[in-house]
Amino acid sequence: MSSIATIDIAPFLSQKSKLWKNDGIRSLMALESTPGIISLLAGRPNSSTFPFESITLKLKPTLAGLPPATAGADPFTLTIEGEDLNEALQYGMTPGAPRLLDWLTNFQTHVHKRVQDGSWKVNVGSGSQELIYRTCDSLMNDDDFLLIETPVYPGTLGFLAALPCTLIEVNADAQGLNPTHLETILSTWDTTHPGKRYPKALYTIPSGSNPTGASIPEARKIEVLKLAKKYNFLVLEDDAYAFLYYGPEGQQARSYFALEVEVNAEKGRVVRFDSFSKVVSSGMRLGYITAAPGICNAVALITTNTSLHTPSVTQVMAYKLLAGWGPEGFLAHCAGVAAFYRSRRDMFERVAHKHLSGLAEWATPVAGMFLYIRLRVQANNPDADTAELMRTKAVAKGVLAVPGTAFMPLRGPTPFVRISFSIIEEAEAEEACRRLREVILETRAEAEAAMRTT
Ligand SMILES: Cc1ncc(COP(=O)(O)O)c(C=O)c1O
Structure with missing residues (x-):
């Protein structure tokens, strides 16, 4: 059996990403869960002073006609109280609430059939938008090029204009990103961009793209992945619409994240972004990145210095909902949506x-x-x-x-x-x-x- 390589993320990271510093408090917070430890660490407010007694959420029957999410006495009521409430109202860990991260990690294993072997991890963010921005910020240097599916979600164009990189348009058609055009760009790079470094990454929206509505078939994804390996760029897979697939049953293409090991015998080249916005709530502002630890850590370093972490209230809400459903229940809900x-x-x-x-x-x-x-x-x-x-x-x-x-x-x-x-x-x-x-x-x-x- 051929061996699977884990790609080295360090050469992809921007100069700026190396300048952020850990704040000296948050980096110690993981130790607080060590059994027996007494923490005098964080300046957390005492949550007994907060004016909330509990949070009660009334649930609807799911669109899939499923039983509701919770297993409590009233299955239509999701109550956040006690320790859950404390977690929801308190400062939390930068990468995300540990039990939500565990749930999402298991979910990614379930959906993408990727074993949990340390080559990837999941972090949450305030929407996938934040994670995509922070990832690009962690990658792009002055003289870097970013391949960008065109037409593209304009929510990326605003921040990319402010980042020190040059965009190279890669055409998409009714079948999504066109690998032939991608290959043309790359195979003529030395002529079109003499002396320039090859593009560092490709940003693409593989399912129900915004704006084209196109979904790239698996055969094209395979071609793209082969080019990614050959020309050594990362694939930024923004799959905000992955769970809004309503085509023929059993014909949804596997994700780039699912395919990278099989196609390229390597791990770490695909950086995947998921969002709860289209299937649970857009106002909760919850998304998650699934990527090599080096990428997740670079993104978390920005978070720790800017917003500290993703709001705990929405993370606890999401966790309670998802834990009630389980992976299959969540997928059934998504199928209903x-x-x-x-x-x-x-x-x-x-x-x-x-x-x-x-x-x-x-x-x-x-x-x-x-x-x-x-x-x-x-x-x-x-x-x-x-x-x-x-x-x-x-x-x-x-x-x-x-x-x-x-x-x-x-x-x-x-x-x-x-x-x-x-x-x-x-x-x-x-x-x-x-x-x-x-x-x-x-x-x-x-x-x-x-x-x-x-
Ligand atoms: C392609 C695409 N990516 C990302 C986002 C941002 O999603 P989120 O609400 O998770 O930040 C959107 C929002 O419409 C989108 O269309």
């Missing part, structure tokens, strides 16, 4: 076909909450840009959708707009598509009139 979005997708597509046939095109997503629609505003030019039109005419007509340029790292023109079908009801969807149709028809008529007069 995904089925909800499938029916929203079906509704929106039905309405869009009715009003936009021949005027717009899109690929049907199998995950997530977005349609990425190409508006045909010029009959003879499928690539005509639609940004200006969406900002002016569409708004004037009373319909808002995100112009595709917002998702282009280098702000290139695009005929696409992103629509979100997550919270819209049928009557409003119908009216929105009708208004979009008017916008397109009027724009076409103006373009044709302009052509006639020239």
